[in-house]
Amino acid sequence: MAVIKQDDLIQSVADALQYISYYHPVDFIQAVHEAYQREESQAARDAMAQILINSRMCATGHRPICQDTGIVTVFARVGMDVRWDGATMSLDDMINEGVRRAYNLPENVLRASILADPAGKRANTKDNTPAVIHYQIVPGDKVEIDVAAKGGGSENKSKMVMLNPSDSIVDWVLKTVPTMGAGWCPPGMLGIGIGGTAEKAAVLAKESLMDSIDIHELRARGPQNRVEELRLEIMDKVNALGIGAQGLGGLTTVLDVKIKDYPTHAASLPVCMIPNCAATRHAHFVLDGSGPAQLEAPPMDAYPEITWEVGSSVRRVNLDTVTPEEVLSWKSGETVLLSGKMLTGRDAAHKRMVDMLNKGEQLPVDLKGRFIYYVGPVDPVRDEVVGPAGPTTATRMDKFTRQILDQTGLLGMIGKSERGPIAIEAIKDHKAVYLMAVGGAAYLVAQAIKKADVLAFPELGMEAIYEFEVKDMPVTVAVDTTGESAHITGPQIWQKKIADKSLAVEVE
Numbered sequence: 001m002a003v004i005k006q007d008d009l010i011q012s013v014a015d016a017l018q019y020i021s022y023y024h025p026v027d028f029i030q031a032v033h034e035a036y037q038r039e040e041s042q043a044a045r046d047a048m049a050q051i052l053i054n055s056r057m058c059a060t061g062h063r064p065i066c067q068d069t070g071i072v073t074v075f076a077r078v079g080m081d082v083r084w085d086g087a088t089m090s091l092d093d094m095i096n097e098g099v100r101r102a103y104n105l106p107e108n109v110l111r112a113s114i115l116a117d118p119a120g121k122r123a124n125t126k127d128n129t130p131a132v133i134h135y136q137i138v139p140g141d142k143v144e145i146d147v148a149a150k151g152g153g154s155e156n157k158s159k160m161v162m163l164n165p166s167d168s169i170v171d172w173v174l175k176t177v178p179t180m181g182a183g184w185c186p187p188g189m190l191g192i193g194i195g196g197t198a199e200k201a202a203v204l205a206k207e208s209l210m211d212s213i214d215i216h217e218l219r220a221r222g223p224q225n226r227v228e229e230l231r232l233e234i235m236d237k238v239n240a241l242g243i244g245a246q247g248l249g250g251l252t253t254v255l256d257v258k259i260k261d262y263p264t265h266a267a268s269l270p271v272c273m274i275p276n277c278a279a280t281r282h283a284h285f286v287l288d289g290s291g292p293a294q295l296e297a298p299p300m301d302a303y304p305e306i307t308w309e310v311g312s313s314v315r316r317v318n319l320d321t322v323t324p325e326e327v328l329s330w331k332s333g334e335t336v337l338l339s340g341k342m343l344t345g346r347d348a349a350h351k352r353m354v355d356m357l358n359k360g361e362q363l364p365v366d367l368k369g370r371f372i373y374y375v376g377p378v379d380p381v382r383d384e385v386v387g388p389a390g391p392t393t394a395t396r397m398d399k400f401t402r403q404i405l406d407q408t409g410l411l412g413m414i415g416k417s418e419r420g421p422i423a424i425e426a427i428k429d430h431k432a433v434y435l436m437a438v439g440g441a442a443y444l445v446a447q448a449i450k451k452a453d454v455l456a457f458p459e460l461g462m463e464a465i466y467e468f469e470v471k472d473m474p475v476t477v478a479v480d481t482t483g484e485s486a487h488i489t490g491p492q493i494w495q496k497k498i499a500d501k502s503l504a505v506e507v508e
């Protein structure tokens with residue numbers, strides 16, 4: 001009978017969360033690298049280059065792959081013969097103590113993103129607790145744990161449906177994936193749960209994402225059941241949509257499709273789909289009473305040596321002198337290097353600013369002629385100016401965009417993923433511009449930030465308004481002053497190219 005110490009479990013959870021904050025799973029790195037090598041869309045290739053460079057930098061620098069260090073999800077399989085040595089805490093409390101220890105580790109502080117009272121005060125719990133924990137009681141004398149840190153951008157794109165038993169699951173997936181936009185930071189994986197009840201399908205979908213990428217082996221050996229057929233069919237048909245890395249159009253949107261199923265009622269066909277993003281983070285360990293789990297670092301040769309050059313003809317922009325006339329010539333899809341000062345602000349800061357404008361109050365910062373970066377950075381450690389600071393999903397700011405442009409004279413916005421129709425119309429009407437940075441390349445983006453000062457709303461923590469001074473921060477013009485969106489034209493072009501040329505979207 002294994003005797004497991006409370007602190008071994010706590011430390012193992014903490015170590016695993018630190019580990020996944022800076023190490024991608026090796027299978028994921030390999031899959032992105034293969035997709036990068038075969039990608040024909042330059043925009044998608046550039047995005048994947050940044051994701052791979054960022055991954056290597058995080059592995060060597062031991063800093064988070066993404067500024068959103070996620071909500072912790074745990075699947076625990078607890079052996080019925082396990083005995084706990086002097087445990088004073090519940091298993092939930094032990095896991096949460098591990099989360100607390102990991103997220104507040106001084107050498108690699110992770111971002112605390114969890115808010116209590118979600119329908120009310122939305123107050124940050126400050127240590128990223130509590131985790132979402134699922135248990136199974138199984139035969140044996142070990143404790144097996146899968147731990148994941150799931151980004152909000154991809155979790156927000158989860159979809160659920162109760163289909164009729166005769167409906168096509170593939171049709172529903174193909175209709176639904178384009179509605180998810182790029183806020184889930186593709187390339188990534190789709191986890192699909194089929195059957196059971198509504199809540200069972202959701203848990204199955206999430207649990208399926210704990211597995212490694214192995215669609216190559218499945219393709220090589222051939223499908224042996226309906227679920228395996230579905231995995232291949234969905235993967236090929238989703239990739240043929242041409243959405244591509246970061247939604248900019250390209251050959252690879254998903255690197256694998258995972259499916260778990262469960263028997264269901266004769267009247268029902270519940271399906272839940274949860275995407276995993278460019279910051280796919282999960283680890284697996286077993287406690288058998290011999291001490292805390294030891295997770296081996298991936299070998300450095302698992303990380304491809306990618307170089308990414310923007311080229312000498314790239315447009316360089318000085319944010320301190322840029323004018324409305326200058327941005328008129330920027331074209332959707334174009335790469336731009338930003339230098340100078342920009343402001344930051346995301347959900348809570350936008351809500352505050354709009355509330356102030358509605359009351360006729362003066363904003364604490366002047367937005368006229370400025371650019372605002374939608375970001376919530378990780379706190380800095382050692383000599384960092386700021387921790388990893390990649391973009392957050394811009395669509396959440398869409399509802400504020402027209403009023404902010406109307407009433408402040410803001411010139412540009414920087415975020416990730418597409419803008420919705422109301423924001424695009426407002427951008428076009430004001431001859432403003434929306435730029436996109438790569439989601440999931442947060443540590444790389446942070447290297448361009450040379451200075452960071454909090455200017456307003458310090459009580460909002462990572463959601464405060466900062467002023468960043470940047471040098472050569474790479475972005476793509478995603479919506480230009482005419483309202484042309486790279487997230488609309490890119491996928492349209494690549495979907496057609498794939499259909500016309502019958503480009504094989506198969507993973508070899």
Ligand code: SF4
Pocket residue numbers: 066067068069070150151152153154155183184185277278279390391392439440441
């Ligand atoms: S890669 Fe994108 S979706 Fe994933 S955690 Fe980062 S910002 Fe969120």
